[in-house]
Amino acid sequence: MSTSARSSGVLDSRLLSAFETERTRPTSRTVFPQAKLLYVLHGSVEVLTAHGSHLLSPGMSFALGGGRWCQLRPRPSVRVWTVYADEHFLRTQMAWLLPERSRVLAGVHPAEWDGAPMVLTPGLPALRELEPLWRQLSILHDGTHPPEHVAVRSVELFARWVGGVVPMLLAPEFSGRERHSTGAPIGGRLTDSTLIGHVGRAVELLRSRMEEPWTAAALARSVALSRSHLTRLFLARTGVAPMRFLTEVRLTEFTRLIEETDVPVSAAASAVGWADARVASAWFSRRFGITPTQFRLHPHPPSAEGREDAPRPAESSM
16 A cells, blocks of 8 residues: 555554555655655665655665655556554664664664665565564554554564664674574474475465455465465464465555555455455455545545645645
């Protein structure tokens, strides 16, 4: 989902929110009070800000402080994860996790970062390792967990996520050594390339044929694994069970259709495999706090009037 689609008030009360996005069309210029962290997994995207433009390719990341506008232009399509973080929380936690400022790259430590655009290149393998963490973070806000659990789990996932990127934030004289483990991967690390291939094939099937009436048993048969074994591997590799992964894939594409096209909600739901549009709308509302119809009526966030880097009214969209 584009930045504009996450403009509802529900975001304002969250310390951290993660969203998987697939885009084929440019977004409008949008502003959020939260800091924005963008990670490119597939395709390329040009990010425009008040400071200029940045072309991001797979394996690259982008950070922008809260209250600053940006616009995304896919080249020609892109799949990204976007994390919105309360900036006070982000700076406080990063200061704890990077205790020695002298060891950190210039301008990266929270005491030095002024919120201006920052581009890093963690590399695609690193981002793929982090993707299960973002996916688990993304499903925390589905209304099924008490707020205390959401808060504790968010902080836990954040610490593990930062632990995975700390070596990339250190100055060269420190980043090449002392790469200590920050904890076990989600559910254990997959070392058997054959098993990784089975999960990869299952993911490919769900992404390319999401409109089909999949069951966990049917998916397991398609990749020649037992249902229980596939579920264990899926949890380890993606952070969620197969059918929940399918729901997330459908929700991502449904959101793109709602934002980028004018097709009816029912048609968008059917296109991704939900026969009942009410199911699609319910998942959308649980994730973003508004219905698809409400989003189409009010897609843009509050203006950034008063910010020195805000676009002038005549330039508020492109």
